[in-house]
Amino acid sequence: MASILPSSLRVIPSNITCESYQAIYDGLAQSLAALPLDLSQGVRSSKQYLQDTFPRCSVPASFVCKVTPVHVNLICDGVDGSKLEQILSAGNSSAALCNFTITEHACSSAPYLTSSNLVTLLNCTLKSQNIYPVEVWKLFFQKASAVLDQALETFANMASNNTYPTSSNVLEALGEVRIDNFNQAQLQSEEFITSWFKTKIRPFLAVPSFNFLFCLSSKNFSCQTYQTVIQAFGSQKASMDRDTQQAVFTHFIKPFLSRNDSTDPGCVSSITGSQAWLKANLGDFSDFATVQDLQAFNPNLSTAELLSVFSPSQMAQLVLSLGASNNTDLIDRVFERLQEGNALKNVDGFLTQLTANGQMPIFQPVVRDRVMNTTFIIISPHFSTFTTNDYELWFHVKLIPILASFTPEMLINTTTKISCTNYQVIVSGLALVIQEMPLYRRQEITHGLLGYLRNAENAINEPACRQQNESDAQWVKANLGPFVQYTAYSDLKDFNISTAGLLSTLNPSEVAQLLLSSGASNNTDFIDLVFEQLEQGNALKNVDEFLTQLTANGQTPHFQPVVRDRVMNTTFIIISPHFSTFTTNDYELWFHVKLIPILASFTPEMLINTTTTISCTNYQVIVSGLALVIQEMPLYRRQEITHGLLGYLRNADNAINEPACRQQNESDAQWVKAKLGPFVQYTAYSDLKDFNISTAGLLSTLNPSEVAQLLLSSGASNNTDFIDLVFEQLEQGNALKNVDEFLTQLTANGQVG
Known part of the structure; x- marks a missing residue:
């Protein structure tokens, strides 16, 4: 043991258990109890090496x-001791x-x-x-x-x-x-x-x-x-x-x-x-x-x-421990204290502690704005001395809890005269908090990023911050990141970025947001490239995410019919093979939410494909979904869809030998509303007689305009019994208003019953 040296211990694996560490340490300690001092130096050095190398085990001990x-x-x-004693004597x-x-x-x-x-x-x-x-x-x-x-x-x-x-x-x-x-x-x-x-x-x-x-x-x-x-x-x-x-x-x-x-x-x-x-x-x-x-x-x-004597890190701990991230009075007092002395050093210490060990306080926007504003006032004068590593530490770690409050003015201040490398660090930092930004802030930041790139482009006369051999996709990711989805299509054309290169950098949700922001929703070439991208990999999952984002927060893009038809056709090809696994909830999500922007292009062939062997419950979900977009359908499409719905109901009627999908104790009016909805106005009178639906029950589900449309479609304009029931219905409530709407619809678009 006397010959052991620290170098002998370097073979110990770094993941050694503390039990094994202690056994080695105890063995060295025991050997010291038997070694003369002049032979023990190697063991003493080895003990110290062991303690210094494995603090996780040595500190508790x-x-x-x-x-x-x-x-x-x-x-x-x-x-x-003879020489010492000789000198002393x-x-x-x-x-x-x-x-x-x-x-x-x-x-x-x-x-x-x-x-x-x-x-x-x-x-x-x-x-x-x-x-x-x-x-x-x-x-x-x-x-x-x-x-x-x-x-x-x-x-x-x-x-x-x-x-x-x-x-x-x-x-x-x-x-x-x-x-x-x-x-x-x-x-x-x-x-x-x-x-x-x-x-x-x-x-x-x-x-x-x-x-x-x-x-x-x-x-x-x-x-x-x-x-x-x-x-x-x-x-x-x-x-x-x-x-x-x-x-x-x-x-x-x-x-x-x-x-x-x-x-x-x-x-x-x-x-x-x-x-x-x-x-x-x-x-x-x-x-x-x-x-x-x-x-x-x-x-x-x-x-x-x-608070007046706390260090910056202790103030951060106080904010975390009190859950005080929304206490504006405390935050104001904290920053008053941080501005005393070396404000940059103090804010650095505060934010470093605030984000230590993966902690991430959640500030309410009003408080976060205050913290970001004050922090920026303190740190921005030092940007001229920042290295790339400094930008990474600040924009990827220290500022993260408050970076969603970074304003376009701050962005312009920060990126003025900054290098492309440091600009890209800022972009990737802002990308980390994009989900916490409100939509308007994302759009403002996007505008600021484009401004920097245009200035850089003018300076170097080529696509801004373009590295040698860098692809369009790499350029987009580095210089705009997820903010690209908030650009206008024309902005990207300014930088000579190909659409394919652009789309390859985005996930389906981001593609949807780009479509909403870019003004390219009716650009058929763009739409075709979008669906080429969505069809790569798990097409159902991709289209699901794309349409979910397209309809999020009440957003609804306005497709021209020719574009809407293309989107509906491609979407149907992707989702229809999965209908056999759909639950009622799936049908509700797709036909009441996700497909709404394009559902007016749902064809009778799609309807037949979808409703073959479908349950009555799921059929009714589809009817109510189509009813949401009936006003966007041309007349011929409404009539085609009505024909398809009647086809399903006749098949169901033949199968169960009673009015199709009739629930127990369901009235005629309830049946009409559930099984045909507003499409009933495009049925023939004889069609409804086939289902043993009373005229009164039918009319009670319709408003005056729909009654007029039914009269035009049904072939019952000379059926006096039907006409009498129509006017009984119109006389209920505000008769003048009802007759006005009825006759207006009856004579609309040159129609004459």
């Missing part, structure tokens, strides 16, 4: 207070002390260590930055115990503001030799603790080990003496690296304030006011506490009072 054993035989084995002790190692002094039996000599040894050893194990320093301090306290005080006064980066093991040894032996009265004496922490061990406090700190947290300090220790650490904070500052909080402050075995848990009873409590108990290390930590230490804490 650091929350155990461990005492370093001192085995004199192992430390002093092989140490030749010659009376040259003071001048020669620093010529020997601390190990040699620890192992010497000569009685020469005065307070002055100890100060000399500490001074030269620490200045030379020689490192000795904790057990060596422990043995040395135990030997010098009688003069140790005075020597430490003298050394501290002499060291003034000096710190010693290699003194961690010195501090650890002093903790075990002295602090571990403080009695209860001493631990609670402010004078005693002040003398030790603010004087005797002050020069070493800048480099405490995890173990020293955690062991210290278990001492029975009073709240007053604990606060003295915090002040002492605070005096050395400037000399600590960031990890050590964090360790003071994590391994000392947090464990101490979390203890529930004291008379004043969290040290809250003796201090009034949250700010005073924070300063006294966390001192200069309060930035390392989370808001949740502080609330756990002091349940009565006023976070509102602490």
Whole structure:
């Protein structure tokens, strides 16, 4: 084991379990108990390498207070003390002390260590930055115990503001030799603790080990003496690296304030006011506490009072913890605070914490707008110094919770004189939040992107930001992303981008949005390319998504009949093979929503195909869907559809030998409305007699115009019984208005009954 080196441990896999890690670590620790000091360096270095390489396993283990054993035989084995004793016997002790190692002094039996000599040894050893194990320093301090306290005080006064980066093991040894032996009265004496922490061990406090700190947290300090220790650490904070500052909080402050075995848990009873409590108990290390930590230490804490002293990351935690993303007053106060001092650094810290660990607060638009506006005012003056990496960090991570409030004015400000590479970073960032933007904002951003590209195009006289050998599809994706769906078709023609190249970058929903925005809904060439794209892959799924988006939010494109016919024909070819698997809900979604923009082009052949072997329930869904678009159908199509509906009903009638699809207790009027709807007005009178439907029942379902159309279509204009029933119906309600509408329809378009 003595020959083991850190390089030997590099074969350990990075995904090692912590149980396996602990077994290796324990084996190295046990070997140290049997190795002489001069043979143990490789094992010690290997232990440190293991801890540094696998912090996920080593950090939890650091929350155990461990005492370093001192085995004199192992430390002093092989140490030749004769030369030191010879020099000392010659009376040259003071001048020669620093010529020997601390190990040699620890192992010497000569009685020469005065307070002055100890100060000399500490001074030269620490200045030379020689490192000795904790057990060596422990043995040395135990030997010098009688003069140790005075020597430490003298050394501290002499060291003034000096710190010693290699003194961690010195501090650890002093903790075990002295602090571990403080009695209860001493631990609670402010004078005693002040003398030790603010004087005797002050020069070493800048480099405490995890173990020293955690062991210290278990001492029975009073709240007053604990606060003295915090002040002492605070005096050395400037000399600590960031990890050590964090360790003071994590391994000392947090464990101490979390203890529930004291008379004043969290040290809250003796201090009034949250700010005073924070300063006294966390001192200069309060930035390392989370808001949740502080609330756990002091349940009565006023976070509102602490806002003025919180760090940017703590303010972000407060916003997250309070669910305060919609509290405009709090947000305003937070940003007032962030603008104090280095506003860019503060906002950076705030947003970094806000998006840490995949957190994503959801701001209401009014609050999000305020946060985005204030943030932009702070960061935009620095854009000229931003690298591509800076743009990526801000627009892909830090700004994401608020980027949906990015305005076209901000876009113009940001992209003025920006490189194509950085422009594309911004496009891809905005694309991440496009779904959170209202439609008008998406359109405004699209307009701003096109403005940048036009300016760039004018500057370089070729498609803007075009990379060598870049395809149209790649250009669209990089320079417009999903915002392309909000462009006008003519805009894209300006950049000489092929329609096929454009469509290949879009999913079916985006193709639908492009169709709505582009003004190309009646461009047959464009429509043909759209359906070529939709037919690739899962055509049913693609058309479903396309039509769902086309009819979302009450949007309805106005197709010219010739284009609508093409779209309906192609759509029917794709969806009809799946009718056999359709549920009633599927029919409702398709015939009441998705197909509505094109359903007026539904042909009688499609109707026959769709209704063959269909249930009465699903047939009625189709009738009510077609009724929604009857006004868009030409007269001949209404008549053809009526003929198809009657065909279905006759087949059903023959199959069940009663009025087709008649529900129990269903009236004639209900039957007509469900099975023919407004198409009844295009039936012949004889058709309805075939179904044993009473004339009165029929007429009660129609308005005056529909009654007139029925009279024209039915061949019953000379049937006096029918005419009498017609006028009985017209005389109900406002007879003048009803007769007016009836005769107007009867004479419309040159029709004469």
